[in-house]
Amino acid sequence: MRSNKxxxxxxxxIVSFIFIFIAVIYLSFxxxxxxxxxxxxxxxxxxxxxxxxVVKTESNFVPDANSNKGAIGxxxxxxxxxxxxxxxxLNEELGDVYQPKINIRYGVAYLKYLQDKFSDDYTSLAAYNxxxxxxxxxxKDERYSKDGKLVEIPFKETKKYVESILFYKxxxxxxxxxxx
Numbered sequence: 001m002r003s004n005k006x007x008x009x010x011x012x013x014i015v016s017f018i019f020i021f022i023a024v025i026y027l028s029f030x031x032x033x034x035x036x037x038x039x040x041x042x043x044x045x046x047x048x049x050x051x052x053x054v055v056k057t058e059s060n061f062v063p064d065a066n067s068n069k070g071a072i073g074x075x076x077x078x079x080x081x082x083x084x085x086x087x088x089x090l091n092e093e094l095g096d097v098y099q100p101k102i103n104i105r106y107g108v109a110y111l112k113y114l115q116d117k118f119s120d121d122y123t124s125l126a127a128y129n130x131x132x133x134x135x136x137x138x139x140k141d142e143r144y145s146k147d148g149k150l151v152e153i154p155f156k157e158t159k160k161y162v163e164s165i166l167f168y169k170x171x172x173x174x175x176x177x178x179x180x
Contacts, residue, residue, distance in 0.1 A: 029175055032061040036101050040108040051108055053168035063100045073097050075107025085110050123150040125165055130158040
């Protein structure tokens, strides 16, 4: 009888731990703005999980986020980059980049532009963070590039950024496998 009570308490403890663990995971990896992200990923043919990981890394889903370098919104777009995206990629007038719908559209369009230019996520993400000019220089440098692909990122912040996004992408695929 006594071991039965112990077993019941142990079972309750284990089940409680599992529920708390799951809650912490879902709270740590939110899935906000899902419809807007999905719509733009479908439109521009960019991986949904990659974009979710970018938003998580850039702003943690805070729509009015500002970086100390001047990047704004969910996908942390620099104002000159937003102008370029609007005018040269989307052929439209510049919208309010703080608006989640616009920020997501610009960010996904820009990510697609970078993927088309650099052909792999690692290099594209490095360009999203460090700028196209830096990545073009790195690709010309044998210390960082092999066969036209980036193999090493010399900026610690950018390297950590890319690694974080690729890690978060894997986590989101595990937590939300039903999205795509």
